[in-house]
Amino acid sequence: MDDYSAVIAMLNHTWFGSDLAPETQERLAKLGELQDFEAEEVVLREGEDATEMGILISGRLALRTLVPERGPVTILSVEPGDIFGWSAVLADVKTQSTVVATEKSQALVIEGTKLRAALKADHALAASLYPRVLQAVARRLRATRLQLLDLFAR
Amino acid sequence: MITTPVPSQTAAAKQWFLARTDLGALIDRLRESGRRVIGPIVRDGAIVYDEIQSAAELPAGWRDEQSAGRYRLERKSDERVFGYTVGPTSWKRFTFPPNLTIATAHRTGGFGFEQPAPDAPPLAFLGVRACEIAALAVQDRVFLGGQFTDEDFRARRAAAFIVAVQCTTSSSTCFCTSMGTGPEVRDGYDILLTEIDDGFVIQAGSLEGAAIVAKLPTCRPSHAEAGAAVDKVKSVRTQMGGPLPMAGVGGRLKLQLDHPRWALVADRCVECGNCTMSCPTCFCTSVVERSDLDGKSSTTERQWDSCFDVAFAKVAGGDFRARPRDRYRQWLTHKFSTWWDQFGSSGCVGCGRCITWCPVRIDVREELAAIAPPVEPIIQPVAVEPAAASPGSYSIARLASVRSETEDTTTLTLTDLDPAFLAGRPGQFVMVALPAFPAVPISISRYRANGIDLTIRAVGPTSTALVNLRPGAKVGLRGPLGTFWPIQEAYGRHAVVVAGGVGLSPLHGLVDALVANHDRFESASLFYGARTPEDQLFCEDLEAWSSGKAIDVTLTVDRAGPGWKGRVGVVTTLFDMISWDCTKVTAFVVGPERMMHASVQGLISKGVPADRIYVSMERHMECGIGLCGHCQMGSRFVCKDGPVFRLSELGDLFSREGI
Numbered sequence: 001m002d003d004y005s006a007v008i009a010m011l012n013h014t015w016f017g018s019d020l021a022p023e024t025q026e027r028l029a030k031l032g033e034l035q036d037f038e039a040e041e042v043v044l045r046e047g048e049d050a051t052e053m054g055i056l057i058s059g060r061l062a063l064r065t066l067v068p069e070r071g072p073v074t075i076l077s078v079e080p081g082d083i084f085g086w087s088a089v090l091a092d093v094k095t096q097s098t099v100v101a102t103e104k105s106q107a108l109v110i111e112g113t114k115l116r117a118a119l120k121a122d123h124a125l126a127a128s129l130y131p132r133v134l135q136a137v138a139r140r141l142r143a144t145r146l147q148l149l150d151l152f153a154r
Numbered sequence: 155m156i157t158t159p160v161p162s163q164t165a166a167a168k169q170w171f172l173a174r175t176d177l178g179a180l181i182d183r184l185r186e187s188g189r190r191v192i193g194p195i196v197r198d199g200a201i202v203y204d205e206i207q208s209a210a211e212l213p214a215g216w217r218d219e220q221s222a223g224r225y226r227l228e229r230k231s232d233e234r235v236f237g238y239t240v241g242p243t244s245w246k247r248f249t250f251p252p253n254l255t256i257a258t259a260h261r262t263g264g265f266g267f268e269q270p271a272p273d274a275p276p277l278a279f280l281g282v283r284a285c286e287i288a289a290l291a292v293q294d295r296v297f298l299g300g301q302f303t304d305e306d307f308r309a310r311r312a313a314a315f316i317v318a319v320q321c322t323t324s325s326s327t328c329f330c331t332s333m334g335t336g337p338e339v340r341d342g343y344d345i346l347l348t349e350i351d352d353g354f355v356i357q358a359g360s361l362e363g364a365a366i367v368a369k370l371p372t373c374r375p376s377h378a379e380a381g382a383a384v385d386k387v388k389s390v391r392t393q394m395g396g397p398l399p400m401a402g403v404g405g406r407l408k409l410q411l412d413h414p415r416w417a418l419v420a421d422r423c424v425e426c427g428n429c430t431m432s433c434p435t436c437f438c439t440s441v442v443e444r445s446d447l448d449g450k451s452s453t454t455e456r457q458w459d460s461c462f463d464v465a466f467a468k469v470a471g472g473d474f475r476a477r478p479r480d481r482y483r484q485w486l487t488h489k490f491s492t493w494w495d496q497f498g499s500s501g502c503v504g505c506g507r508c509i510t511w512c513p514v515r516i517d518v519r520e521e522l523a524a525i526a527p528p529v530e531p532i533i534q535p536v537a538v539e540p541a542a543a544s545p546g547s548y549s550i551a552r553l554a555s556v557r558s559e560t561e562d563t564t565t566l567t568l569t570d571l572d573p574a575f576l577a578g579r580p581g582q583f584v585m586v587a588l589p590a591f592p593a594v595p596i597s598i599s600r601y602r603a604n605g606i607d608l609t610i611r612a613v614g615p616t617s618t619a620l621v622n623l624r625p626g627a628k629v630g631l632r633g634p635l636g637t638f639w640p641i642q643e644a645y646g647r648h649a650v651v652v653a654g655g656v657g658l659s660p661l662h663g664l665v666d667a668l669v670a671n672h673d674r675f676e677s678a679s680l681f682y683g684a685r686t687p688e689d690q691l692f693c694e695d696l697e698a699w700s701s702g703k704a705i706d707v708t709l710t711v712d713r714a715g716p717g718w719k720g721r722v723g724v725v726t727t728l729f730d731m732i733s734w735d736c737t738k739v740t741a742f743v744v745g746p747e748r749m750m751h752a753s754v755q756g757l758i759s760k761g762v763p764a765d766r767i768y769v770s771m772e773r774h775m776e777c778g779i780g781l782c783g784h785c786q787m788g789s790r791f792v793c794k795d796g797p798v799f800r801l802s803e804l805g806d807l808f809s810r811e812g813i
């Protein structure tokens with residue numbers, strides 16, 4: 001238990017983790033692994049299997065999509081407290097964008113297979129985690145809609 | 155409240171002169187009236203109050219020198235009896251004794267509790283200063299002003315005869331002028347003495363006082379003596395300097411319960427309780443039970459206590475004020491803030507004892523200034539009378555410089571202006587015209603010493619013509635026009651500026667004002683979203699603001715290339731980082747209307763009150779003065795009633811389709 005208290009404390013400081021039930025925080029801490037990423041390190045690559053979901057503890061990640069003739073375009077930055085690779089909660093899904101650390105970053109990374117198995121076996125965990133993931137996705141969707149409006153266009 | 159005032163018309167209200175050599179007669183008459191006389195004496199290197207038998211015991215020739223954490227007596231060659239200010243003891247020692255048996259209990263001869271009747275010997279207090287009379291009045295309100303009263307105190311106050319003394323000197327720790335309690339004694343006394351060179355100007359303040367005065371070997375004071383008495387007191391007020399800005403300090407303290415200074419002062423404070431023990435108004439007590447060995451009888455003794463005591467707020471389940479900072483905050487906020495709520499006055503009379511007797515030199519005046527500094531009076535700004543308001547009448551300005559902001563946006567600096575333009579306010583706009591081009595409304599993005607900046611996006615013929623001008627060119631201006639950002643609405647609050655795209659232009663002047671006056675705000679933040687990094691305006695200013703400490707700047711862009719290391723996402727995502735109490739936010743928002751709508755929704759969902767959100771609206775304008783009808787928005791013209799609106803002014807017209 002003590003080994004995870006530091007991770008739980010970190011989760012408590014994140015937007016995503018702070019409202020989760022203590023049992024869920026503990027399960028996530030046990031399921032995940034703290035990983036450090038150097039600046040410009042690729043965390044997930046677009047088109048590859050979605051194998052892990054992460055909760056960013058510190059630093060900044062960029063979600064980049066490759067546009068022919070324009071190269072990689074950053075469409076969103078992930079700030080501390082938010083999640084990335086959320087599609088790993090679903091089986092057989094490809095990663096939708098390349099995730100790159102734009103600065104030295106740290107995240108709690110949970111392997112997708114372990115996460116899905118835990119969600120399937122533990123309904124309390126699923127009941128706690130799914131709404132939060134959905135909130136994160138909905139928030140991102142709302143922001144993306146505003147982005148699509150291209151409000152600052154000439 | 156105890157004395158029976160003398161009608162001012164009576165002879166007793168007149169002034170008399172009592173020679174210093176006859177002061178003993180006053181003490182004798184007081185003693186003959188059945189009163190024990192309590193007066194100042196020198197003991198243990200300080201002037202304290204205790205019973206005296208004769209004038210010989212008074213501290214003739216002694217002066218005190220006081221400063222924070224320091225008290226020294228010095229013997230002078232003169233024979234002034236009251237040449238000191240105040241010492242460590244106060245009169246509450248006699249009206250509110252440090253130890254008092256308030257009950258006895260017994261188990262023999264039946265089980266019971268008895269409350270002793272008040273034992274209040276007639277006392278005469280000799281040498282009571284103005285601040286001390288005020289302190290007695292404060293304790294009157296505490297002990298006698300509410301539903302439940304302290305009858306022991308009532309009896310002691312009723313039995314106290316007050317011989318007040320005007321201060322003819324002050325210490326550096328005195329601040330009665332700030333608390334409105336001195337230095338002049340105005341009421342609350344039976345006899346009042348003002349010490350001058352050879353004696354005292356004396357007057358009665360009650361019938362009892364008049365009776366004593368009548369028995370003294372007095373004569374009428376000469377004009378010189380009466381004048382000297384007045385001058386002595388006046389000189390003290392001058393000596394003390396201007397009063398501290400105490401108005402509103404109670405309210406300001408209530409807003410500063412989380413101020414970091416509480417922890418800093420608590421680190422210095424040794425919690426000795428000297429301040430509360432020497433304070434003439436502090437009234438906290440605890441009770442101690444003293445039992446005989448067989449437990450058959452006991453006495454309950456009330457003792458002075460201090461809110462600095464570590465166990466003062468302790469209950470079985472824990473301590474409500476466990477940290478020293480909690481206890482210091484309790485003391486200071488009670489004295490200067492919540493005391494007003496409870497008793498209708500300040501709990502401080504400005505005697506300065508807590509400063510002098512603090513072993514670590516904590517000065518409440520400094521702490522108040524740091525924690526709840528005075529706010530300069532808010533002067534509601536008014537719009538300056540515009541120059542050349544009428545359509546067709548233009549004031550000519552010269553283009554001093556042209557600076558490219560982005561691919562299509564340019565900032566023009568105009569000089570040689572009518573002074574009205576320089577007196578404009580952030581948020582206002584000007585109508586700009588060139589011959590053969592229709593006038594367009596442009597926000598003033600910056601006020602300079604001798605000019606104004608207009609930041610213009612080339613979207614039509616006039617704006618395109620303007621951005622293609624070269625330095626030295628002339629332009630026609632009308633303005634400044636419209637409403638402006640009510641920056642004073644954010645004083646004492648978290649000022650949040652939300653800008654999107656070229657919306658930063660009408661906010662630039664506001665940000666300048668926030669930076670210049672950052673001490674007035676709880677915090678200041680700028681959230682700026684642009685389409686891409688290349689579309690950000692005022693890059694140099696953004697960098698300067700970011701590197702300073704006056705405002706927190708957070709930037710985001712809607713999309714970026716791999717070279718951009720900053721945030722990517724719409725500006726509303728930045729609100730996630732708001733961690734402060736949003737009910738204390740005043741927000742200023744400008745951008746495309748849909749972006750403002752999303753921002754306003756985001757701010758309100760975070761708890762920002764709708765009537766604390768201001769927006770700047772954009773509409774087609776021809777005249778800029780409410781005559782052409784183009785910019786009508788419901789019952790308002792955006793040019794004249796806006797462009798800056800309080801959100802609640804717009805009601806459901808804000809961001810409504812087709813308005």
